[in-house]
Amino acid sequence: MLNSNLLRKLDMQDLMVFVAVYEQSSVTEVSETLCVSQSTVSYCLKKLRTSFEDELFIHTRNAMWPTSKATRMYSHVVNIIKNINLCHSGVNVFDPTEKEITFNICAPEYFELLILPDLLKSFIKSNLPIIVNTHKFHKDVPVEQLVDGRIDLVICAGPNFHRDAKPFKSKILLDDDLVCVVDKHFTPPENRFNLDTFVARQHIFPTPWTSDTNMVDGWLGKQGYTRQIVARANSYVAALEMLSGTDLVLMLPRRLQKRICDETKFAFCKPPAGLPSFTIDMLWDRKAEQNTANTWLREQIAKVCA
Incomplete structure (x- = not known):
């Protein structure tokens, strides 16, 4: 039985609108x-808000941000739609305990340092025969490999950093910003x-992925400034080693700084006011929506990031 008679007014289109607004x-x-009108989307949102007695999505200048209730609901609503599809198709749900499976993820070093360790721990704790192969993210999204299934997921920076990401489904995993890391003896x-x-x-510039430009120098250029980069490192960890004992500056994502910096050796400082933040996004091909193994993997990554 339903907890509220208000829920009887919902239909599958309402639930699909909920998931789509949450993701997009x-x-x-x-x-x-x-393939519906904007007025239809607005009407479905009105029904959802009434039925669940919550605003669900808040209008901002750039996006519709989910409330805490919408965030809690998301995985349940996705499962409802997935189970309805299974009832229709009769496809078996992916069971990660049945046999060994390998997932291929194209991702920058950020993913390997911050997300992958906890993801692997969750697999080991549950004794799951899962293998994760990480492929280095270069300049562009590997479109062909993602479409033909050689790559299951792409993890990349956002928002809107990669134009070739637009054809794919996406979800924001994390918000982050940059901090200045310095040797403790040279704190400003x-x-x-x-x-x-x-x-x-x-400055030391880490290059965990290939790019002609970067967020820091692009932003400085708009302010009419440039910085002097005296070394480029292939990884964040190597860049930290170069920093020790010098007055150089290294820009690190705040979440990584908390994870990998030795606080007895390094200090972190606020960057110049106005430096933009960024997101870490997950991309997958639309055909993968019907792949229950891919869906399961996305859920596990989202849980770790939550």
Whole structure:
């Protein structure tokens, strides 16, 4: 039985709209994806809000942000739709305990340092025969490999960093921002940099993926500033080793700084005001929506990031 008579008014289209708005954060994109009008999407959202007695999605200037209740609901609603599809198709649900399976994920070092260790621990704890092969993320999204299934998932920076990501389904896994990491003996006054003191220092630039540009230098250029990069490292960990005992500056994602920095050796400082933040996004091909193993993997990654 249903907890509330209000839930009787819902139909499958309402649930599909809920999932699509959660994943795409845009009424316009949802209407295009589901091939319905924007007024239909708005009507479904109104029914959902009434039925679940919550705003569910909050309008902001750039996106529709889910409330805490919508975030808790998301995985359950996805499972409802998945189970309805299984009832129709008769396809067996993926069981990770049945046999060994290998997943191929194209991802930057950020994923290997921050997300993959906890993901593997969860597999080991549950005694699951899962193998994860990580492929280095280069300049562009590996479109062909993602479409033909050689790559199961792509993890990349966002939002909207990669134009070739648009044809794929996506989900934001994490929000993050950059902090300045320095040797403890060369901490700036008041533990922060302004634009002038930031560019006055020399910098180490980690290159965990190939790119012609980067967020820091792109932003500095808009302010009319440049910085001097004296070394480029292939990894964040190698860059930290170069930093020790010098007055150089290394820009690190805040979540990584907490994970890999030795606080007895390094200090972190606030960057110049206005430096933009970023997201870590997960991409998959639309055909993978019907692949229960792929769906299961995405759920496990989302749980770790939560």
